[in-house]
Structures are given as structure tokens and as C-alpha cells.
Amino acid sequence: MAAPLVEVKNIKKYFPVKKGVLGRKRSFIKAVDDVSFTINKGETLGLVGESGCGKSTTGRLIMSLLELTEGQIYFEGNQISNLTNNQIRNTRENFQMIFQDPYASLNPRMKIRDIINEPLIIHGYNKGDRMNRITELLEIVGLSAYHADRYPHQFSGGQRQRIGIARALAINPKLIIADEPVSALDVSIQSQILNLLKDLQKSFNLTYLFIAHDLSVVEHISDRVGVMYLGKIVEIADKETLYKNGQHPYTKALLSAVPIPDPKLKRERIILNGDIPSPANPPSGCTFHTRCPLATEICKQEVPKLRQIGEGHSVSCHLV
Amino acid sequence: MTEKMLEITNLKTYFHGDDGVVKAVDGVTITVNKGETVGVVGESGCGKSVTSLSVMRLLHDTPGEIVDGSITFEGKSLLDLSEKEMRMIRGNEIAMIFQEPMTSLNPVYKIGKQLEEVIKLHLHYDKKEARNHAVNMLKLVGLPRAEDVVNEYPHQLSGGMRQRVMIAMAMACNPKLLIADEPTTALDVTIQAQILDLMRKLRDESERSIMLITHDLGVVAEMCDRVVVMYAGEVVEEADVLSIFENPKHPYTKGLLGSVPKLGQDLEKLDSIPGNVPTPANMPKGCKFAPRCEFAMDVCWKKDPSLLATNGNHTCRCWLYQDQEKILEV
Ligand SMILES: Nc1ncnc2c1ncn2[C@@H]1O[C@H](COP(=O)(O)OP(=O)(O)OP(=O)(O)O)[C@@H](O)[C@H]1O
Ligand SMILES: Nc1ncnc2c1ncn2[C@@H]1O[C@H](COP(=O)(O)OP(=O)(O)OP(=O)(O)O)[C@@H](O)[C@H]1O
Ligand SMILES: [Mg+2]
Ligand SMILES: [Mg+2]
Numbered sequence: 306m307a308a309p310l311v312e313v314k315n316i317k318k319y320f321p322v323k324k325g326v327l328g329r330k331r332s333f334i335k336a337v338d339d340v341s342f343t344i345n346k347g348e349t350l351g352l353v354g355e356s357g358c359g360k361s362t363t364g365r366l367i368m369s370l371l372e373l374t375e376g377q378i379y380f381e382g383n384q385i386s387n388l389t390n391n392q393i394r395n396t397r398e399n400f401q402m403i404f405q406d407p408y409a410s411l412n413p414r415m416k417i418r419d420i421i422n423e424p425l426i427i428h429g430y431n432k433g434d435r436m437n438r439i440t441e442l443l444e445i446v447g448l449s450a451y452h453a454d455r456y457p458h459q460f461s462g463g464q465r466q467r468i469g470i471a472r473a474l475a476i477n478p479k480l481i482i483a484d485e486p487v488s489a490l491d492v493s494i495q496s497q498i499l500n501l502l503k504d505l506q507k508s509f510n511l512t513y514l515f516i517a518h519d520l521s522v523v524e525h526i527s528d529r530v531g532v533m534y535l536g537k538i539v540e541i542a543d544k545e546t547l548y549k550n551g552q553h554p555y556t557k558a559l560l561s562a563v564p565i566p567d568p569k570l571k572r573e574r575i576i577l578n579g580d581i582p583s584p585a586n587p588p589s590g591c592t593f594h595t596r597c598p599l600a601t602e603i604c605k606q607e608v609p610k611l612r613q614i615g616e617g618h619s620v621s622c623h624l625v
Numbered sequence: 626m627t628e629k630m631l632e633i634t635n636l637k638t639y640f641h642g643d644d645g646v647v648k649a650v651d652g653v654t655i656t657v658n659k660g661e662t663v664g665v666v667g668e669s670g671c672g673k674s675v676t677s678l679s680v681m682r683l684l685h686d687t688p689g690e691i692v693d694g695s696i697t698f699e700g701k702s703l704l705d706l707s708e709k710e711m712r713m714i715r716g717n718e719i720a721m722i723f724q725e726p727m728t729s730l731n732p733v734y735k736i737g738k739q740l741e742e743v744i745k746l747h748l749h750y751d752k753k754e755a756r757n758h759a760v761n762m763l764k765l766v767g768l769p770r771a772e773d774v775v776n777e778y779p780h781q782l783s784g785g786m787r788q789r790v791m792i793a794m795a796m797a798c799n800p801k802l803l804i805a806d807e808p809t810t811a812l813d814v815t816i817q818a819q820i821l822d823l824m825r826k827l828r829d830e831s832e833r834s835i836m837l838i839t840h841d842l843g844v845v846a847e848m849c850d851r852v853v854v855m856y857a858g859e860v861v862e863e864a865d866v867l868s869i870f871e872n873p874k875h876p877y878t879k880g881l882l883g884s885v886p887k888l889g890q891d892l893e894k895l896d897s898i899p900g901n902v903p904t905p906a907n908m909p910k911g912c913k914f915a916p917r918c919e920f921a922m923d924v925c926w927k928k929d930p931s932l933l934a935t936n937g938n939h940t941c942r943c944w945l946y947q948d949q950e951k952i953l954e955v
Binding site: 355356357461462463464491492494495496497500521522524525548549560562563566567568570576577581582 | 668669767769783785811812813814815816817818819821822840841842843844845846847849866867870880881882883884885886887888889892893894895896897898899901902
């Protein structure tokens with residue numbers, strides 16, 4: 306079997322924080338704490354979980370925008386963690402990121418042409434090729450050459466997100482990390498962008514890591530889905546399995562909490578009680594035990610391991 | 626008999642800018658009955674927040690002005706009240722959860738002090754009672770470390786925590802009408818569920834009314850009795866919640882419902898509404914949705930249709946549902 310496009314092995318990212326009155330006591334925010342997964346070529350891996358659980362940090366580690374505290378990342382079988390800056394630049398050609406905020410992620414003083422031109426210059430395209438490529442890219446994302454000489458503020462949120470996607474596609478990346486690409490958009494514009502991302506995936510055999518907190522959006526776009534809680538993956542499976550037969554109590558609570566646009570449907574919700582822990586001071590044992598409706602004694606003491614319970618389906622819970 | 630809590634009639638709120646007038650709200654009529662939750666949905670910029678700010682009379686810091694229409698609350702005309710009288714209604718009888726939490730939290734005061742001020746003013750509690758009530762409210766909205774948070778400043782909290790402080794503040798005095806402008810957008814689904822539960826309790830236990838502004842049609846389906854759909858400063862459709870979801874009439878409402886991915890539904894492609902909302906500078910002459918509408922006819926480009934009942938209490942602003950004679954007149 307071919308190596309997966311990306312393999313992430315036991316990665317950790319601890320951010321130091323100063324504590325105590327004089328700021329002398331050091332402690333850590335365990336933003337990503339021993340995460341492993343693979344992404345196969347041409348597929349979309351969705352990553353969900355509550356705010357602050359480490360989704361963006363995971364994405365930025367893969368992009369080498371942050372340094373790993375521990376662990377390895379492989380791209381097409383080669384280790385890419387701990388490369389020199391030059392090597393990083395070369396592998397980065399294969400990775401691109403689309404950001405959540407289409408307003409903040411485009412430089413307001415640059416014309417669209419120059420925004421898309423930037424990665425082309427860095428990766429050594431010559432001038433003529435660059436101009437053709439810009440037109441081509443704008444057309445791919447449903448805009449036109451006519452838009453190239455305008456500034457970001459002249460576009461709507463959905464159009465700006467298209468520009469962000471055009472920039473991400475510029476140098477034919479193999480992997481696109483989309484960090485909440487549609488959460489800032491209106492539903493009607495959101496569906497335009499989701500359809501576009503799906504079309505582009507087919508046309509260019511792209512691989513996506515799709516980060517979002519909207520579970521219906523993730524279900525729509527993903528092949529496999531990982532659920533994160535406080536820096537760890539607590540469950541990962543193919544989409545059908547996760548959404549129909551999710552086993553982790555946190556996965557179940559998440560799914561039961563999604564509001565369904567059907568007024569006739571009345572559901573039983575799993576309401577989570579208990580305090581939401583801080584990643585600077587995570588609970589002992591299973592970090593979810595403070596909110597878990599099923600927690601027992603062992604959950605408070607022992608950290609559960611991520612175990613495989615079915616084909617491509619792993620869960621970390623003592624009770625499963 | 627249904628008792629009317631809030632009646633917004635033909636409200637027009639305009640902004641006067643350097644490059645002309647923006648008709649942010651242009652003839653909006655919305656009624657909220659006692660014990661009822663009315664959802665207001667519509668594309669970004671269609672005038673939802675400006676409508677609610679008009680009700681609260683909080684436009685004085687903006688170039689916005691109410692140029693026409695009336696707003697009555699329990700029979701009183703809000704537009705005729707003095708600022709002092711309005712202040713006694715705000716936070717007490719009508720409370721609002723703002724879309725942008727920092728607009729209603731004062732950065733220089735601690736969270737506890739801000740909550741206590743509101744509680745003391747309207748409920749006449751003493752300091753200790755007010756503090757207890759404040760901490761309790763913060764716990765009710767699911768804020769961890771409530772006892773510590775009262776001693777912190779707004780900037781020390783995350784966006785989601787601030788939003789919950791605002792919700793606690795809005796609910797602290799058990800208002801008769803709660804206007805909630807995107808109350809749960811910055812929150813996780815599990816916390817959102819907790820907040821929605823709390824709002825439902827408020828409504829059912831003390832027959833309060835809620836005007837709920839949101840992009841999330843799932844939230845609308847779960848919470849609302851009636852739904853008002855807005856587009857470019859106007860109401861384009863209004864009906865009870867079941868009719869909106871099962872029998873939407875306006876092409877914009879249909880497009881909106883088709884755009885939403887639904888859990889457990891495997892679709893290759895989502896419907897989407899082509900194009901963008903018109904900008905104030907190039908507002909179409911006829912129906913404002915015509916440039917994006919797949920059913921647009923000649924008449925749609927010439928004249929804005931009126932909001933008419935299609936049956937019972939289901940109203941819709943679209944030439945497809947107006948009688949032939951009227952169309953020919955145009
Ligand atoms: N540069 C940094 N320095 C210190 N702490 C950080 C830094 N970046 C992130 N963190 C912390 O790491 C944790 C994980 O953050 P991350 O941004 O990955 O969360 P997320 O899952 O993407 O959340 P959201 O859904 O809100 O975007 C958070 O507690 C955050 O405060
Ligand atoms: N302070 C202001 N000055 C000038 N124009 C304004 C101001 N506030 C709002 N507007 C304009 O009024 C119109 C309606 O804005 P409003 O905030 O009500 O939209 P909304 O429906 O709440 O949108 P969203 O879903 O994005 O919150 C917009 O065109 C907006 O640009
Ligand atoms: Mg993030
Ligand atoms: Mg608004």
C-alpha cells in the first residue's frame with residue numbers, strides 16, 4: 306500500500322505560560338498533546354472539537370508555522386519535522402492554508418493581482434507565466450481577470466474567501482489545510498464555497514485537512530473525521546461510522562447538541578454539566594471526565610489510550 | 626387571546642453617509658406576542674441588527690436615524706419616551722444580547738460590578754444580594770470559575786466567555802422581552818445547547834417573549850414559533866415555523882433552506898444562491914432579489930412587490946404570488 310500523503314505521529318505542542326505573582330513559575334498549555342493520524346491522498350480529513358481544543362495548532366504544526374515540542378510529521382513517507390529553513394520552503398510548496406477570516410487574511414493595501422502573485426514569485430515563476438496563472442486562478446474560483454486590479458475591501462466576504470482559495474491554489478499544492486474556511490460566511494455564500502472546494506478537489510486531486518466547529522459542514526465535506534478534546538484526538542473514524550455510530554461520550558454529546566433545521570424533530574439532548582477545564586491545568590485521568598455523564602472511578606485516575614475498535618475506527622475511552 | 630408585546634410598524638431607519646443614504650431598514654413590520662419566540666433571519670447586512678437597535682433606541686452613537694414608523698411595547702410608544710424613561714425599560718423590561726459583546730461591556734469595569742449595577746438598578750437588591758445573583762447568573766450560562774470571573778475585566782475573557790457574560794446580564798432581571806442578536810455564534814454546540822435551554826426556560830416558565838436573530842436555521846427550527854425572513858432592508862416572508870420549513874414561498878427563503886448542509890444527509894452538491902446581496906449604491910429598482918432570482922420575470926425588474934398574505938398568516942413579498950391583474954397594471 307502506498308504511504309499516506311501525510312502522517313502525524315505523537316505530535317505535541319506545549320506553549321509556556323508564566324504563572325505566579327512574579328511570573329517566575331513556568332507552566333505549559335498543552336495545546337496539542339500526543340496526536341497521531343494519517344491523511345490519504347485525495348481524501349478530506351475533518352477535524353472538529355470545541356474552541357481551544359488545538360485544531361488550529363495542529364494545522365499550523367503541519368504547515369511548519371510552529372515548531373513541534375515532540376513527535377514527527379511525514380510527507381509522502383519522508384520526515385518533514387526538524388528540517389532546515391531551506392528544506393521547509395521546498396516542502397511548503399506542497400502545503401497551503403486557507404484561513405477563517407476572509408477580512409483579516411488579505412492585506413488591505415495590496416491589489417488582488419499582487420496577493421496571488423506573491424506565492425508565485427516566491428516559488429520562482431517567470432513574469433509571463435505569473436500573469437497567465439493569475440487569470441487562470443481567478444477563473445477557477447469563479448472570479449475573472451477584471452477583478453485582479455481591485456483591492457480586498459471592494460469584495461464581499463464570499464468573494465474574499467474565493468481570493469484566499471485562489472492564492473492557496475497558486476502553486477499547485479498537494480495538501481490544503483482549511484482552517485474554518487466558511488464559518489465567517491453567510492449560509493448562502495457558505496454553500497457556494499463548499500461546492501467550490503469539492504469541485505476543486507475532484508479536478509486537481511487535492512487532499513484537505515478541513516477544520517471546523519460546524520458538524521454538519523464537516524459531515525458534508527469529509528471522508529474521515531477526527532474529534533479533538535483538550536489537545537487530544539478522542540475518536541477518529543470514517544464519516545459514516547462516526548456520525549452513525551460514534552462511541553466516545555464527547556462525540557455523542559456533540560452530535561446530540563447540533564441544532565437540526567427541522568421544526569418537527571424533537572430530540573433528547575445530552576447536556577454536558579461540569580466545568581470546562583483549562584488546557585493549562587487539565588484534569589487527571591481522562592481529561593473529559595469532569596463533564597462526562599458516564600465517568601467512573603478509573604476515568605479520574607488513568608489516561609485512556611486511543612484504541613482501535615473497528616476498521617479505521619479508534620476511540621480513547623475506558624468505557625467503550 | 627394573544628397579547629401583543631412588541632409591535633414594530635413600517636419602521637424605516639436610514640444612515641446618512643458621505644456618499645448618500647443607506648436605507649438599512651426600509652418599511653419593516655414585526656409583531657412579537659406574549660410568550661412567543663420570533664426568529665429573524667436573512668443575509669448579512671439585511672438590517673436585522675439595525676432593527677433591534679432601533680427598538681432599543683440605541684442609534685445615537687451612529688449616523689442612523691429612525692425616519693418613519695412606530696414601535697410600541699405593551700401599548701406604549703417607545704419612540705415617544707424620554708431617554709430617562711427609556712433607560713428604565715432597557716435591561717429591565719426589554720433586554721438585549723448584542724452581536725458584538727464588547728459594545729455592551731465596559732472595558733474599565735470588572736464583570737461583577739457591571740452585572741451588579743444592572744441588578745441593583747432594576748431589582749433593588751443590596752450589594753450582597755446583587756453579588757450572589759450575579760454569580761448565580763454566570764453559573765447558569767455555564768461559565769466556569771464564576772466566583773473568580775466577577776473580579777476580572779472583560780479583556781481577560783475569551784470571546785465565548787464574554788458572550789456568556791452578556792447573556793447573563795441580559796437575563797439577570799427576567800426581562801419581558803429578550804432581543805437576542807446572534808446570541809450563540811461564538812459558542813460551541815454543547816454550550817449553545819445549554820444557553821438555548823436556558824432561554825426556553827425563561828420563555829416557558831414566566832411567559833416571556835423573545836426576538837431571536839440568527840443565521841443558524843437549526844436554532845430557528847428548535848426555538849421559534851414564527852419566523853420573519855428579511856432581505857435588503859425589507860421583510861420578504863413571514864409565517865409560523867412549520868410553514869417556513871415545509872412550505873417556503875419566497876425564492877430567497879427556498880434558496881436559504883437549500884444552502885444548509887443537514888446532519889445525516891448525503892448530498893454531492895448543496896444548493897446555493899448565485900451572486901451577492903446588492904450594495905446600497907446599486908439597489909435594484911424593482912424586487913431587490915430579482916438579480917439573484919431564477920424565476921425573475923419582467924415585472925420583477927420594474928416594481929417592488931408588496932408583502933401580501935398567500936394564505937392565513939403566511940405572507941410573502943414576491944410577484945409569483947400576486948394576482949395577474951396587479952402584475953398587468955405595472
Ligand atoms: N501562540 C500561542 N501561545 C500560547 N498559547 C497558545 C498559542 N496558540 C494557541 N494557544 C493555546 O492553545 C490552545 C489551542 O489553541 P488552538 O488555536 O489550536 O484552538 P482551536 O481548536 O483552533 O480553537 P478555535 O476553535 O477557537 O479556533 C488554546 O488554549 C490556546 O489559548
Ligand atoms: N453605524 C453604521 N453606519 C453606517 N451604516 C451602517 C451602520 N450600521 C449598519 N449600517 C448599515 O446598515 C445595513 C444593515 O446592517 P445590519 O447591521 O442591521 O445588518 P445585519 O442584518 O445585522 O447583518 P449581520 O448578519 O452581518 O449582522 C448594512 O448595509 C450596514 O452597512
Ligand atoms: Mg482555531
Ligand atoms: Mg447583525
